[in-house]
Amino acid sequence: MDTKNKAxxxxxxxxGLSVAFWLDKAGWESVIIERAQTIRGGGFLIGLTGLGYESAKHMDLVDPLNKVSYDLNENVMKTSSGSEIVRLKYTDAHGLESIALQRGDLAKTLAEAVPESATIRLGRTMANFVDNRDSVNVTLDNGETLKCDLLIGADGIHSHVRTQLFKDMDTTPLADLGYSFAVYDVEGDPETELEASCVSYTRPGHLDCFYRLRDRRIAVLHMWRDEFPKLEVLRNENGKAAYERLHAIAAGGHPKIREFVNRSEAAGAPILVDTMTMVKMPTWSQGRVTLLGDAAHCLTLMSGQGAAMAMASAEILGRELKNSNNDVVAALAAHDKCLRPAILRLQDHSTNLAAAYIPRNAFIYHLRNWMIRLIPYSWLISWHSEKIKAENELTKL
Ligand SMILES: Cc1cc2nc3c(=O)[nH]c(=O)nc-3n(C[C@H](O)[C@H](O)[C@H](O)COP(=O)(O)OP(=O)(O)OC[C@H]3O[C@@H](n4cnc5c(N)ncnc54)[C@H](O)[C@@H]3O)c2cc1C
Structure with a gap:
């Protein structure tokens, strides 16, 4: 008789992919329901540091992740007229373990590590669920019902599970930072078009970053303050509307920014446009249903720790389930207690970082640039190292 717990x-x-790995270690089986038709590589660039890097080590994934990583060793920051503010060589910074890679490549590597006890079902979503206290019935979009001991909502910032689980919550869990972003990548010649592995242009209320990728691709990240029309609905609009807004955002910036928006539009490249919105929940679970990753506690891209904390959270959940003697509710409470302090610190930090990276007005912007230019390089680089170390300290459990 099969006595394994099922999630x-x-x-x-x-x-979602990380937790399937750790559920297996706890002796559980799992089924992953993924809306997309494939687990695609590529996507926007992320840095895996701190607890996420540690988790990758525990999963034995550092070598495979390094194989798909990028060496983002230099960042040149310029004004919108093209004059250089600073050139940071990260190799001069006191090294902390980290891996720069595309989000999709991290997901693909995690998918390859999913154990046999887990099944991935692509092109499916959840319709609804019923928590019966001793089990959960999950109905899929094709009408099929899966019975399980635990339902995990790892469906990202716009989580459907969260909406259903906390439908009676009287406050919104969404907290806007007051900024939006767009990410996409385009064909180009990274070596000749970008003078460093990362080139960014800054002006009051805006930061536009370009990164060298492999295979003649360049990754683009635009970030801006929300005095421009908010873009949260854009993902539901057609590409034309998204590009109209992006042209408005690029206007007034360095010509390169306009050129890349044009190039992306001409290629019909997929773009992701969203607001920087944190998810702040007083609790992440109810009964046998819990949220994980961005669904529970989106930190926004500002923190640089969202994927890392999603991996760490998955590992902690696996550990607590293993130690819980089959008391799922107690394991969920222990997981929340262990992780929440770090999440709260990182969310505070994200709010402060946004204002520093993207100064809101011309006075603060010019003051910041003047200070960066005045400070000796060795101070700047050690400040940068200390800042990263301090950020990693925030993730300590
Ligand atoms: C531009 C940018 C830069 C970032 N930089 C960093 C960084 O440097 N370092 C870092 O650690 N983090 C970074 N992050 C954050 C990081 O990408 C997220 O925190 C991380 O991807 C969260 O993982 P997740 O699994 O919770 O959600 P996601 O990665 O969003 O995955 C959610 C999954 O659920 C699926 N899904 C959604 N709805 C449904 C549904 N109804 N049914 C079935 N499946 C569904 C989606 O298709 C997706 O596969 C960055 C984010 C952005 C946008």
């Missing part, structure tokens, strides 16, 4: 995981992203 249904909605979302085959960083959190």
């Amino acid at each position: 249904v995981i909605i979302g085959g992203g960083i959190a």
Whole structure:
């Protein structure tokens, strides 16, 4: 007789794929329900540091992740007229363990590590669920019902599981930072078009970053303050509307920014446009249903720790389930207690970072640039190292 506990995981992203790995270590089986038709590589660039890097070590994934990583060793920051503010060589910084890679490549590597006890079902979503206290019935979009001991909502910032689980919550869990972003990549010649592995242009209320990728691709990240029309609905609009807004955002910036928006539009490249919105929940679970990763506690891209904390959270959940003697509710409470302090620190930090990276007005912007230019390089680089170390300290459990 099969006595293994079973979990249904909605979302085959960083959190969902990681938790399937750790559930296996706890002796559980799982089914991952992923809306997309494939677990695709590529995507926007992320840095895996701190607890996420540690988790990758525990999963024995550092070598495979390094194989798909990028060496983002230099960052040149310029004004919108093209004059250089600073050139930071990260190799001069006191090294902390980290891996720069595309989000999709991290997801693909995690998918390859998913154990036999887990099944990934692509092109499916959840319709609804019923928590019966001793089990959960999860109905899929094709009408099929899966019975499980735990339902995990790892379906990202716009989580469907969260909406259903906390439908009676009287406050919104969404907290806007007051900024939006767009990410895409385009064909180009990274070596000749970008003078360093990362080139960024800054002006009041805006930061536009370009990164060298492999295979003649260049990754683009635009970030801006929300005095421009908010873009949260854009993902539901057609590409034309998204590009109209992006042209407005690029206007007034360095010509390169306009050129890349044009190039992306001409190629019909997929773009992701969203607001920087944190998810702040007083609790992440109810009964036998829990949220994981961005669904529970999106930190926004500002923190640089969202994927890392999704992986760490998955590992902690696996550990607590293993130690819980089959008391799922107690394991979920222990997971929340262990992780929450670090999440709260990182969310505070994200709010402060946004204002520093993207100064809101011309006075603060010019003051910041003047200070960066005045400070000796060795101070700047040691400040940078200390800042990263301090950020990693925030993730300590
Ligand atoms: C531009 C940018 C830069 C970033 N930089 C960093 C960084 O440097 N370092 C870092 O650690 N983090 C970074 N992050 C954050 C990081 O990408 C996220 O925190 C991380 O991807 C969260 O993982 P997740 O699994 O919770 O959600 P996701 O990765 O969003 O995965 C959710 C999954 O659920 C699926 N899904 C959604 N809805 C449904 C549904 N109804 N049914 C079934 N499946 C569904 C989606 O298709 C997706 O596969 C960055 C984010 C952005 C946008």
